Amino acid sequence: xxxxxxxxxxxxxxxxxRVTLRCSPRSGxxxxxxxxxxLDQGLQFLIQYYNGEERAKGNILERFSAQxxxxxxxxxxxxxLELGDSALxxxxxxxWTVPSTExxxxxxxRLTVV
Amino acid sequence: xxxxxxxxxMDCAEGxxxxxPCNHSTISGNEYVYWYRxxxxxxxxxxxxxxxxxxxxxxxxxxxxxxxxxxxxxLPHATLRDTAVYYCIVYTDKLIFGTxxxxxxxx
Numbered sequence: 001x002x003x004x005x006x007x008x009x010x011x012x013x014x015x016x017x018r019v020t021l022r023c024s025p026r027s028g029x030x031x032x033x034x035x036x037x038x039l040d041q042g043l044q045f046l047i048q049y050y051n052g053e054e055r056a057k058g059n060i061l062e063r064f065s066a067q068x069x070x071x072x073x074x075x076x077x078x079x080x081l082e083l084g085d086s087a088l089x090x091x092x093x094x095x096w097t098v099p100s101t102e103x104x105x106x107x108x109x110r111l112t113v114v
Numbered sequence: 115x116x117x118x119x120x121x122x123x124m125d126c127a128e129g130x131x132x133x134x135p136c137n138h139s140t141i142s143g144n145e146y147v148y149w150y151r152x153x154x155x156x157x158x159x160x161x162x163x164x165x166x167x168x169x170x171x172x173x174x175x176x177x178x179x180x181x182x183x184x185x186x187x188x189l190p191h192a193t194l195r196d197t198a199v200y201y202c203i204v205y206t207d208k209l210i211f212g213t214x215x216x217x218x219x220x221x
Contacts, residue, residue: 002157002159004157033209035211037155042211042212042213042214043152043158043201043211044211045208045209045210045211048208048209055207056207056208058208058210088155090157090158092157092158092209102148102160102163103160103209104160105157105158105159106157107156107157108155108156108157
């Protein structure tokens, strides 16, 4: 158990809908990272937050947004969902920002868009 | 971001050492080398990281060449549970995963 909690574990929704994925970092961790992994694909970095502020951005679609709240949990919002958005979405957290410390990953949310 | 090159797949007999190479010839002086692994579709697991010196922990050893252009992750006694995709990452300001090496440990 990495200490990073992601909810829900599974989510099935229809095209065009909007969903919110939640991530609770390890206690004391200030950084949160989001990744997308499509079937048999690599991990695509989406976005990183540090203590509530956006720190780094990857190839995150405009239909996707994220935020980190004062209690340090984070949410990833996916809107106007398409079939191609079906994927595993991972959240990771670290005490500070890499490279000073390692990032710990949650078990992911499996999103299926039908 | 510095690019890493890893072999797509490797095999290793159980109980033997698994040596996973990584080339990062464009690495800069202040960039760290990280190794993670992903077992099936679980969340990636941190293994080890280093800057210049060789590093060892309870899971593995990391050997970085003197010119820092390549590194090797060593699992000293591979088990079936070490079957996974292993990612070598050069960290800049983002933790970017490449395609990794799929390590198959066989009995």
